[in-house]
Amino acid sequence: VEEFPPSGSNGVTLRCRSRVKSSCPIQSKDYALPNSSWSQGMMDLYSRFLEMCKDGTWKRIPSYSNSVDHIPGKAFWESLKLMSEKERKDTRLFPRNMDTEGVGFEYAMFLNPSEKRMVCLFQPGPYLEGPSGFAHGGSTATIIDSTIGSCATFVAGRVMTANLSINYRNPIPLGSVVLVDSKVDQVEGRKVFLSCHVRSIDGQTLHAEATALFIRLDSTKSLQQQMSCQ
């Protein structure tokens, strides 16, 4: 699959495979790029992680409106064939289901392959309110599930959440920026055990901590396996 222009250059990545007789390239907008709703704190943290990508320690993870758009290469086209055009158009990845910037989940993920660690910079918007002025516990669970799920996807390919246990320690103010920091603790056959904590960007406030169990669904090579074959 050729991606051009290089993803992240202008926020839109064309996924097109010349050898596939499919009708036309599918435009996938990369939602994990800065936009005008990002606070200075979000921009500073994003720039800090982009800097750490320069030596390859970290990799910025693009974020599209459909799960299937995240699957690289051949598996992408296989999955696509299973989805009708209507399905593709009608479904949205839950945290990417709002088109107005800044009102819902504003986030960007970075992967540290050697540490099997995925972090997510998260700025909850006003439409995620639970207690007045603070993020709904379900929105925190969503961003934790997505971050941990993407981490598990890296080591085990297609996964499903079997168990997610969260302790909520301090509420997250809407509009603030937090760092969701997740890692793989153990892999036992199809079972992937992970943990995660959510902290304020100055590290002083622990907002939540979680453990999770994800189950690998099939033998598709995980991204980690694909990267190690390169």
Ligand SMILES: CCCCCCCCCCCCCCCC(=O)SCCNC(=O)CCNC(=O)[C@H](O)C(C)(C)COP(=O)(O)OP(=O)(O)OC[C@H]1O[C@@H](n2cnc3c(N)ncnc32)[C@H](O)[C@@H]1OP(=O)(O)O
């Ligand atoms: C670089 C990378 C970028 C990637 C960028 C990707 C971005 C693209 C978005 C991705 C991020 C989205 C992340 C959202 C992830 C969801 O939200 S998934 C949706 C929520 N989860 C579900 O709906 C799952 C529903 N449950 C199920 O489907 C099935 O129960 C499961 C989990 C698939 C397991 O069923 P199964 O395959 O039949 O396996 P089963 O034999 O039951 O269990 C296997 C083993 O796990 C154990 N187990 C199963 N469940 C449990 C449990 N709850 N507690 C303890 N043990 C359990 C069993 O005991 C068994 O253990 P052993 O006997 O083998 O020792």
